[in-house]
Amino acid sequence: MEHLVNAAVQNIQISGIRKISNLVATYKDAITLTIGQPDFPTPGHIVEAGKQALDRNKTVYTPNAGLPELRRAASAFVERKYGLVYDPEQEVIVTAGASQALDITLRTIIGPGSEVVLPGPIYPGYEPIVRLCGGTPVYVDTRSKGFKLTAELLKPALTERTRAIVLCYPSNPTGRVMDEAELAAVADLLRGRPIFVISDEIYSELTYGVPHRSIAALPGMKERTIVINGLSKSHSMTGWRIGFTFADAAISKHMLKVHQYNVTCASSISQYAALEALTAGFDDALPMKREYEARRDFVHARLQRIGLEADKPEGAFYLFPSIGRFGLTSMDFTMRLLEEERVAVVPGDAFGEYGEGYVRISYAYSMDVLERALDKLETFVSRLG
């Protein structure tokens, strides 16, 4: 019966990140730097709010869009932090993580024949959904611009079929952040065109020494931008599955239909925990952020010493050094590093087009783990010559 499975689904490949983590699991002594989730526990007061929700039998459906008080808290959070103004009644949807937020966003706006611009290398979660919608991903090579999308790069990629562009800044996998002037240049190109911007801002709380700016806050951009965010990274809540969409009421009302038939609502228990996170835990990300920043500095300096060149990232918790000079594919480099030194990284080719020639190193690990891994990486690289 397998041949009867929807061809679009058959054609989806398992994510390269998942493949490498499955492989690493078979090496008991490997040090892994592959994971894209915080290594800190969920703050205790948030866990407590989740427990209380259980004790008080808050275990029934919430409204489809999420608890009204949580939507109000989410709207207040993004307004105070990023200057984004969204009506909690009509423009905010609580989702099962940023992943489901992306799913309902793309399924609402993408149909057969639509083109979606993906500035590569980029998080691999977008392409499969675009394809399931019958759309076509159009990768734009950002390598020459420090992995940032510029108007100059974007312009030639736009056609009459372009329906959306995706921005993922702070970036997974590169850690780069676009500043306000850079976003404004992209906004200038898009204003007046029938093109949406999907702005995945899941790492917005994790920027080091630079502010997070959202393209949706720029004049004339709110109506065409769908902002994706969530608590997975900011509040160390990956397993709670809480995300958000922020979009103009005219778009949100359609997204809500997809969401309703997709999951009905996000987990009620997690929503109560999220409410605590966005009210009492407004700045929970700060202590983690300080630690990540110290690790970023440490890993970046070590990589430079080892001779693995990487732009110094301003956000998220990844570095994306070039391995071009070794004449190996990113998969060969990764496999040899794993086999010879028992250190796992993610090959750049897992991040769509233009990721080849790099590897992703996550620093969501303790300093001790990072030190040991980098010592081994240094031994490996010096052997490669």
Ligand code: PMP
């Ligand atoms: N977008 C990006 C860029 C991510 O890195 C991730 C998680 N790795 C997600 C979305 C999904 O986040 P969530 O756990 O909230 O579904």
